[in-house]
Amino acid sequence: MSRWGLVIDLDRCTGCQACVVACKHENNLPFSTPETADVGRLMTWIQLVAADLPGRPMPSSLPLMCQQCDRPPCTDVCPTSATYLNPEGIVAQIYPRCIGCRYCTNACPYAVKIFNWTEPEWPESMAGMRNPDVSARPKGVVEKCTFCHHRLIAARERARVAGRELAPEDYVPACVQICPAEAMTFGDLSDPHSDVAALASGPRAFRWMEELGTQPKVVYLREGE
Amino acid sequence: MSDAPSRRDFLVYSGAAIAGVTLGETGRRWLGRMDERAAGWRDRGIETFAVSVCRECLAGCGIRVRLVDGVPVKIDGNPLCPIARGRLCAKGQAALESYFDPDRLLGPAHRIARGGPARWEPLPWKDAVALAADKITRAAGTPDGIVVVAADERGPEAEAWTRVWRAAGARLAWTPQPTAVRLRPRLRHLTGAEADPIFDIEHSSYVLSFGAPLADDWLSGVWAQRSFGRFRRGVASSRGRLVQIDGRRSATARKADEWLAVAPDQQSALAYGIASVLFRENRVDRERLASVAGNLGNFEHQLLTYYTPDNVASETGVPVVTILRMARELVATPRPLVIVEAGASVALVDAVLSLNVLIGAIDRRGGLFGRGDDPLPERDDAAAVLRDVAEGRLRPSVLVFADSSALRALGGPNRPETLAERVPFVISFSPYVDEAAAIADVILPADVPLERWHAMVPAAALGAEVIPVAAPAVKRRLDTRDTGSLLHALAVAIGGPVEAACSWTSSEDLVRAEVKRLATAKRGTPFVTTYETEWMQQLESGGWWAQAADSDAAFSDRVLASGGWVDPYFDAGQLTEALRGGRSLSFPLPEALPSAQIAGRATGADAAAEPPDTRFPIALVAFQPAVAATSGNANLPALFELLGQPDGVPWSLWVEIGSELAERLGVQARTRVRLTSAHASLDVMAVRVEGMPAGVAALSIVPGAQTAGRWSRLIGKDPRRLWGNDPAARACAVQIARI
Known part of the structure; x- marks a missing residue:
């Protein structure tokens, strides 16, 4: 069984936010306005946050998304099992089950679970640009990064039709695919020969807020020598 | 029974x-x-992919459009394009929003009445073209005639544009390519070589950057980002070190191993100070330099006389020990390189190029190369020409805009509406409701990039010669036309020599002719994988060439299907060859400190040189965030959400101020302040930055006009008005007060 993980090399990352736009378009995240942004309701599954990291002279830019924890605090508090850890290590979100209690948004120490305060809306002319592989989430539910799980389903189907096993390059989330600085590496952490497993166990690897014991599968590589 | x-x-x-x-x-x-x-x-639900070319800036990255049932739903980089290599920046992806933009012009239109709020009425294409042609014909005989403004794109469409307007007797002005402003002319001045500078960041071991936004959008955004990533961690065993000299804490300064906050007008002094230390400590190869430079002695004398570490330290505020350390570090690593912002002053660019000569970075792996081209024609700078029009020094009868790039430039006219007041008739080809459309009398909307045919010469960044080529990726959504057809229709309506100059009927004709030329060039290849590109480079270096297809037609098809053409051969010794003529290298001779004498006018020296005005004690420096620097559509909501991150000020302008000033004003997170100059005032969000020089603040410039699209209107402020009548100056004096 695969155990999907993401490594972000902060030494390579320039903070350009190409990943933010890739995620927005891929996952049909509606646009905000100055008013919604002002009250902290930007709909972004990845956001750039300023982080004080050891050894750095000034705050670093950290691309932060759902950390896909192996011990996710959000799933423990969900009263309807709308969010759960699936067998491949992805913290999944079943929107029809979500009752919008927001226990999970409070429990998540990374503040990356987002509540839909309004119905997602696009101007009429933009309705066509939505990705048909991803359903829009209604008002009143919580959403978050899924490692572009729909891409995994599609890749697995393509591999099945072709009569072969899923290859590592078959499944890549949109943010990883676009990153101009080649700072993101995605793959199967349980495969000891994968790039992602090698990087995640390297000397520069660390997990954000790892002292909380959430055991994230998003691993950062620190900047500097 | x-x-x-x-x-x-x-x-x-x-x-x-x-x-x-x-x-x-x-x-x-x-x-x-x-x-x-x-x-x-x-x-x-049928999924297909089409190649196209990003035109949000001049980098010309190849893109791959994912279509479902023929409708575009996502844009990624074209994996075969040598510039993008399958990656893409935020702006490039947002081109999808341009295609679907709800505020795009539906078709040709003309302004109902001049003055007052802009109101347009739809016009049939025939009438719109006839109206424009009539005004152009009448303007041909007037003193300042026709002025035509466009971004400096190169390629067959740009040549067609030039040919038609030259035949019409127009004066052409351009928003220049990044290297064309300073880097290329100053490299020619230094070495005599007619070449674009190519900085091999990826293979350098130490980069000393004077304001170059390497991690933002330098020269060619996606190339710069990839180069940065590989410079940092291209080889597992080594990591490139970056030192950023910057007036503000830019994204590059944030990524640097060391950031030295030095105001732009003082940076050339620091560069020459480092050069002076190299001479003092005998860290330069005098024999080698003397063999190529005629004025080495004078150069050294000037540096040692005026740019002693003590003098430079008192001028820049950088401690002597730091200047010494930087000079020593520079020559202690195997492949150092010095880079500079494309629009920096002549003095700073000269100093940086000279430093590269001193450290032996010319034509060296991880150093500075030249990529030859034909001499570029002298071209008028659009921002300067438009300032002349706005201020009445130039009085054309017709003003034509291909796009709004010149109206968004930092040095452009601060009040575009004055252009409409000065010029009797304005024509816009932009497909968006933008700054150009806002002042236009007739709008002839061209197709948006995803609908266009493409063949263009990208901004210089790679050694290889690249021409991205593509057919339209999607169907035309609205009543627009391709630029080639528009020019043809105009030329026919004008008649005479203009019509005679037009040998095409559409952009497709122009692009197919270009592809045919490439097919018969007997060099290069349609876009192929990295491995195959390198193989072709090896072949061509040995004087060989492998034909990519059996016939010219098949070759053309492959070029269109792959997204372009590349000739990977690169003469890595072009600058050395230029210098081999014997002592042809000519070092600039820096003048004495203080900075007012050495820095160019357009760097912010203006503010420093003027006597201080106690009412306006802060020098305000303008900068354009990478995500906002687009020559295309500025009505892109996904990009407005990225503004001011990670400092948490999306959808707004912001000013960066140092901790001392922030302390004095009581600025905390998300505090609003009022900037007041002699000309205007502006309310913006303040961001506190540790280490910012005292007495300097940096203001973001974001396209946002009341007359533009719905999202752009939400930004709704043009901060350039603070600059008043001197928009060419980067810095202006302001007072900052907490609201």
Whole structure:
């Protein structure tokens, strides 16, 4: 069984936010306005946050998304099992089950679970640009990064039709695919020969807020020598 | 019991038979309908991919558009494009929003009445072209005639544009390419080589950057980002070190190993100070330099006389020990390189290029190369020409805009509406409701990039010669035209020499002619994988060439299918060759400190040189965030969300101020302040930055106009008005107060 993980090399990352736009378009995240942004309701599954990291002279830019924890605090508090850890290590979100209690948004120490305060809306002319592989989430539910799980389903189907096993390059989330600085590496952490497993166990690897014991599968590589 | 069927049996069996026949027919029909629906499903949700070219800036990255049932839903980089290599920046992806922009112009239109709020009326294409042609014909005889403004794109469409307008007697002005402003002319001045500078960041071990936004959008955004990533961690065993000299804490300064906050007008002093230390400590190869430079002695004398570490330290505020350390670090690593912002002052660019000569970075892996080209024609700078128009020094009868790039430039006219007041007739080709459309009398909207044919010469960044080429990726959504057809229609309506200059009928003609030229060039290849590109480079270096297709037609098809053409051969010794003529290198001779004498006018020296005005004690420096620097559509909501991150000020302008000033004003997170200059005032969000020089603040410039699209209107402020009548100056003096 695969155990999907993401490594972000902060030494390579320039903070350009190409990943933010890739995620927005891929996952049909509606646009905000100055008013919604002002009250902290930007709909972004990845956001750039300023982080004080050891050894750095000034705050670093950290691309932060759902950390896909192996011990996710959000799933423990969900009263309807709308969010759960699936067998491949992805913290999944079943929107029809979500009752919008927001226990999970409070429990998540990374503040990356987002509540839909309004119905997602696009101007009429933009309705066509939505990705048909991803359903829009209604008002009143919580959403978050899924490692572009729909891409995994599609890749697995393509591999099945072709009569072969899923290859590592078959499944890549949109943010990883676009990153101009080649700072993101995605793959199967349980495969000891994968790039992602090698990087995640390297000397520069660390997990954000790892002292909380959430055991994230998003691993950062620190900047500097 | 009798075996004969009873009446009851007859009714049951006959009823069952009728029901069977009837229901069977119904069932068959139902199944038939389901089959039809299933067949429809099979034809829905079909995923295809098309190549195209990003035109949000001049980098010309190849893109790959994902279409579902022919509708574009996502844009990624074209994996075969040598510039993008499958990656893309935020702006490039947002081109999808341009295609679907709800505020795009529906078709040609003309302004109902001048003055007051802009109101337009739709016009049939024929009438719109006839109106524009009539005004152009009448303007041809007037003193300042026609002024035509466009971004400096190169390629067959740009050549067609030039040909038509030259034939019409127009004066052409351009928003220049990044290297064309300073880097290329100053490299020619230094070495005599007619070449674009190519900085090999990826293979350098130490980069000393004077304001170059390497991690933002330098020269060619995606190339710069990839180069940065590989410079940092391209080889597992080594990591490139970056030192950023910057007036503000830019994204590059944030990424640097060391950031030295030095105001732009003082940076050339620091560069020459480092050069001076190299001479003092005998860290330069004098013999080698003397063999190529005629004025080495004078150069050294000037540096050692005026740019002593003590003098430079008192001028810049950088401690002597730091200047010494930087000079020593620079030559202690195997492949150092010095880079500079493309629009920096002449003095700073000269200093940086000279430093590269001193450290032996010319034509060296991880250093500075030249990529030859034909001499570029002298071109008028659009921002300067428009300032002349706005201020009445130039009085054209017709003003033509291909796009709004010149109206968004930092040095452009601060009040575009004055152009409409000064010029009797304005024509816009932009497909968006933008700054150009806002002042236009007639709008002839061209196609948006995803709908266009493409063949263009990208901004210089790679050693290889690249021409991205593509057919339209999607169907035209609105009543727009391709630029080639528009020019043809105008030329026919004008007639005479203008019509004679037009040998095409559409952009497709222009692009196909270019592809045909490439097919017969007997060099290069359609876009192929990295491995195949390198193989072709090896072949061409050995004087060989492998034909990519059996016929010119097949070659053309491959070019269009792959997204472009590349000739990977690169003469890595072009600058050395230029210098081999014997002592042809000419070092600039820096003048004495203070900075007012050494820094160029357009760097912010203006503010420093003027006597201080106690009412306006802060020097305000303008900068354009990478995500906002677009020559195309500025009505892109996804990009407005990225503004000011990670400092948490999306959808707004912001000013960066140092901790001392922030302390004095009581600025915390998300505090609003008022900036007041002698010309205007502006309310913006303040961001506190540790280490920012005292007495300096940096203001973001974001395209946002009340007359533009719905999202752009939400930004709604043009901060350039603070600059008043001197928009060419980067810094202006302001007062900052907490609201």
